[in-house]
Amino acid sequence: MKAFIFDFDGTLADTLPVCFYAFQFVFKEFDDRKVDVEEIKAMFGPSETEIIRANLLNDNHNQAIELYYEKYDEMHNQFVPSNEEINGLLKNLKKEGFKLGIVTGKARRSLDISLTLLRMNDLFDVIITGDDVKSPKPHPEGINKALKQLNIDNFNAVFIGDSDADILAGKEANVYTIGVHWLPNYHSLEFAVQPDRILKRVEELTTIGLIKK
CATH class of the missing domain: 1.10.150 (DNA polymerase; domain 1)
Structure with missing residues (x-):
């Protein structure tokens, strides 16, 4: 990956x-x-x-x-509390040389508020918001745009989300999908379409064989 x-x-x-x-x-x-x-x-x-x-x-x-x-x-x-576990994960992935992206339905304005207040501004190589697409998730447009901007093939990318729309978009984009229930509040209690993996703790991401040293 x-x-x-x-x-x-x-x-x-x-x-x-x-x-x-x-x-x-x-x-x-x-x-x-x-x-x-x-x-x-x-x-x-x-x-x-x-x-x-x-x-x-x-x-x-x-x-x-x-x-x-x-x-x-x-x-x-x-x-919204700051989550040091997630911040640590992102910084470690970046340190290991992985490209990081966000594909969200949020408008740029609210995302910028959150990224600034949570001090996450400088962590991402690409950001696609709801303002940047004609078709929101579950359509794969946002993920495909992110892959194109990163110049990464779909088989070298993972999409991680908490909703059915996230997993459907990832499947349509032909990327590896991970459904997460690792924060106190998330969208889908159960996924209608099964992700490739479901994670309940942040630290599990580093143990499932996607990150090779």
Whole structure:
């Protein structure tokens, strides 16, 4: 393997709670509507801006989007702990010479907030967000774009994520897929399509034979 490409929310950072909070705040403020976590999960795929445009009944989409980012930024430190185990994994992979990437449905704006606050800015060789693709996961467009930018063949890459959409996208891109349940909050309790591996602890990634000394 030459490249490890990751989903972000629920995979590299425990950001799902702050996403849920910001969405719930927006829907309550603009639609006076209470949406639960499962309803929000069902909306996932496109970027948060597209989720709001597609699901908010109120026409003030731009104001709602701004409020989402305001709340996401304001509450990030309260909801999202820094994960030294994941940071250590990424730094070790980079030190070993692997290319690192992110393919996420998040918009660039919220991803930049998280990467800055979690001090992960300088770790990745390629980042593909929901703003960079026409077709979000489970479509493989984002992974294929990342591979092209890295100049890496699909059989030399791993895609790691916490949702069915992640695994389906990885399968469609013909890369090795790893489903993870290694953070407190993740998208899919069970995977509808079986990944090549399922990991429940961060340290397991270094023990499954993909990283050769």
